[in-house]
Structures are given as C-alpha cells and as structure tokens.
Amino acid sequence: MDIEVWVxxxxxxxxxxxPLVVTAMxxxxxxxxGAAAASVTAGVGAGIITQVLVFAAVSVALIGVVRPIAARHRAQRPQLASGIDALKGRQAVVVEQVDAGDGGRVKLGGEIWSARPLDKSQSFAVGQEVDVVDIDGATAVVM
Structure with a gap:
C-alpha cells in the first residue's frame, strides 16, 4: 500500500x-x-521539485511578512495606567482652598487628597475644578 506524496x-x-501548540512558536x-501548500501542489500533480519550492516559498513568505507584523502588534499592547499614574491628568474638585501657603484639599477619584498648586502664585477656591498634573507623595499637584 503506497501512500501518495500529498498525504x-x-x-x-x-x-x-x-510543536506550534506545545511551544507556542x-x-x-x-x-x-507551507507543508499544506506543498500538499495541495502534490495533489494537483506537480513534481517534487515544484512541491519543495512551494513549501519553501510559502514558508519563507509567511515568516518574512507575518512574523514582523505579529512582533509589531505584540510590542504595541496598550498600557493600562494604574495607581498614581491613573490619577494624573484627571480632574478634581477643590473642597478646601488650595494655595501655596498651606496647600488645601481636593476630591479626586472619590477620595480627599491634600493638594498644592503647580504655580505658587495660583490659588483655587472651594468648588472649583482643577486638573491633576502630578502626585507628589500623598499630595496632588494641581493647576
């Protein structure tokens, strides 16, 4: 019982x-x-040289084209901000006047934070919305 070449x-x-499943490579x-493409080539009656060339061409083309695209997508995963980084750039509401002297307090992310202005000459009144520029320890730097 001879097995045909395409098999x-x-x-x-x-x-x-x-190995693709085992190693995830x-x-x-x-x-x-590439081997599946060579199988199709063998199934339509092409010679062994054509089959090997199809295997090599398809395999090299896929590795040369798909691999760099996959690597680029893998490198561009979105970064989710968490902790202090997630608070930067958000808006807060002043609950106690914020100025350069004693600082003040803002409501940020549902919590009360101590705050100070980015520019020492600025002052923010109660109820005013401010932007959080940075977090310095447990103090929100606002503007």
Missing part, C-alpha cells in the same frame, strides 16, 4: 503543527502552512 506533506504539516505554524 506525506499533510503528515508533515501536522507534525509541524504539534508561530514559526512552526508558518512552516505547517
């Missing part, structure tokens, strides 16, 4: 798919797709 290419594609998947 061998499919077996190769499956064999390359196993996408290159194995790209090689598996």
């Amino acid at each position: 061998w290419w499919l077996i190769g594609a499956v064999a390359l798919g196993i 996408p290159e194995f998947g790209m090689l598996a797709l």
Whole structure:
C-alpha cells in the first residue's frame, strides 16, 4: 500500500503543527502552512521539485511578512495606567482652598487628597475644578 506524496506533506504539516501548540512558536505554524501548500501542489500533480519550492516559498513568505507584523502588534499592547499614574491628568474638585501657603484639599477619584498648586502664585477656591498634573507623595499637584 503506497501512500501518495500529498498525504506525506499533510503528515508533515501536522507534525509541524504539534510543536506550534506545545511551544507556542508561530514559526512552526508558518512552516505547517507551507507543508499544506506543498500538499495541495502534490495533489494537483506537480513534481517534487515544484512541491519543495512551494513549501519553501510559502514558508519563507509567511515568516518574512507575518512574523514582523505579529512582533509589531505584540510590542504595541496598550498600557493600562494604574495607581498614581491613573490619577494624573484627571480632574478634581477643590473642597478646601488650595494655595501655596498651606496647600488645601481636593476630591479626586472619590477620595480627599491634600493638594498644592503647580504655580505658587495660583490659588483655587472651594468648588472649583482643577486638573491633576502630578502626585507628589500623598499630595496632588494641581493647576
């Protein structure tokens, strides 16, 4: 019982798919797709040289094109701000006058924070909305 060449290419594609699942290395998947393309080439009756060239061309093209795109997407994951970084740039409401002398208090993120103005000459009245520029220890720097 002879196994046809296209079946061998499919077996190769499956064999390359196993390390893809085990190691999560996408290159194995790209090689598996190259083997699947060679299987189709063998199925339509092309010679072994054409099959190997199709395998190599598809595999190299996928690695050369898809891999850099995947790496770029992996590097561009959105950064979620948390903790103090999440408070910077938000608005707060003054609950106790904020000035350079004694500072003051603002309501920021549902909590009362001590606050001081970014510019020492500024003063903010109760009820005024201010922007949080920075957090210095437990003090919100506002403007």
